[in-house]
Amino acid sequence: MSDLAGQGRAKSPDPAASTSDPVPDRIHAVPVRHPGRWASAVVVLVLAAMVVHGLVTNDKFDWPTVGKYLFNEQVVRGVGWTLWLTVAAMVIGIVLAVLLAVMRRSENPVMRYVSWIYIWFFRGTPIYTQLVFWGLISVLYPKLSLGVPFGPEWLHFTTTELVTASRAAILGLGLNEAAYLAEIVRAGLQSVDRGQEEASRALGMKDSTILRRVILPQAMRVIVPPTGNETISMLKTTSLVLAVPFILDLNYATRAIGTRIFLPVPLLVVAAIWYLAITSVLMVGQHYLERHYGRGFDEHHGGRAGGGPGGRATRQEAIAEAGTTPEIAVFDDMGRPHGGGAGGAR
């Protein structure tokens, strides 16, 4: 990383340096050597080569079979279901978690207790047990109806039709996840400076507006990283939906095929490859989310869009500008300055 930065620093003054450099005797130092890095790189490369070699040459992994089943219809459908379970459960989890976290902060004690009890219950019982329960709900409550409590009923449902296996799985995963996410959201809300709420109230904003426009967007900076973690964890927790039972997800599909053709190991590899691939995509998404909600907090990002007339009007700006270029090379792992953040921020 700092090698890159070093290069960036050495190169940037070049265009000016050739002709009329305003800085006399600009330093062009020989960079510090890092023999330790080279040594560690060699060691890691050798180890990696050994692992890859071992994987490829060990015929128990049966790579032809892995290749044959990687895009098998049942497997791909399993990937689709696993993705859907993950996304749907996380959406339910996040919406409910924000609600629970806000209730926890409420001035209304009833709201606070309800939230507390929800979190206590759903964190305190195993997810497997909860999923079994949601699978059994049509046995426990064969009919559901909508109406006045203890009064007339307007709509009747047969539970088996309303709560299908996939819905039971999503509900079970989502309601459980909400309890964990609620604590993450709560920590995020608490991380926002109290002055933000005061300033908003002084401007005459309603509580809901303050939450939506001022507090939550800032809390997201704290909320997104652990939520990304939870999403990746959820991806693999979906393999527990067998408890419902729901048997179309990636984990079940690959296990079923592996058992059928008496080759469990290559199908395990197929599953692992897919989980890894999806996780990688999720991590890319998380990177962009973090960047979006980090806007305005890292003063080295963006903001030049409006520079326009006036140029370096103040000393502070001159300093800021001078400091900006190498910092971006260090902090921006995408390798380019975060320009235009100001323009496209809305």
Add this chain to the structure above:
Amino acid sequence: MSQPTTSGVVPMVEIRGLHKEFGHLHVLRGIDLDVPQGSVCVILGPSGSGKSTVLRCINELEDITAGRVRVDGELMGYREGTRGGKPALFRLGSRDIARQRARIGMVFQRFNLFPHMTARQNVMEAQIRVLRRSKAEAGARADELLRRVGLSDRAEHYPAQLSGGQQQRVAIARALAMDPELMLFDEPTSALDPELVGEVLAVMRDLARSGMTMVVVTHELGFAREVADQVVFMADGVVVERGTPAGVLENPQETRTRDFLASVL
């Protein structure tokens, strides 16, 4: 309290018998204050004397313990009525309180700009959410106000990219965007490097000249001398002395005022 309300004109701020307790801490012990329309009132006093609390009671950031606060004749935070034949105060709902607050601009010591929004967005946000202005309208007003505080070329900068003085000027623009009838300043220059104080005071001076009613907590005696119509000296939750800047600053009657002025200079 001293000034009689001049010839039936309602003062912009009228505080009577204001008390405020935080738990067992009795912070304000009976404050009376009139701020006539279009005038500037500067509040001085040692740290902890309750200056910020007075400002925060004016725009209901704190629930008051006793007394009445009126802004432009309207009782803040309560509605007077009767219950069971007796006069009673009814607490206003949060919607009405928000409406009352929107008429009062407040500027904080620590700026409290929204860090995830650019300067321009900071000035636009409440216009859109509270006053229901269109984006175009709010943007035009934001540009106009940023020009007025000398920050047209910083409109697209985030607060973290601005100096303290620039941030405070954006905060003033943000408050002015609500077209307030009263502006409250709580030590607006205390968090600034000395060389940045002047630019903020200049904006406030302009604002005073334009006829805005202002209540300013500050230790900048030069500003008080030049701009204030009324100077109030507070200590231990009471008003110790009040009068014209010349009276209070040049010729203080109370020892506590004299000690404080000596310590500030």
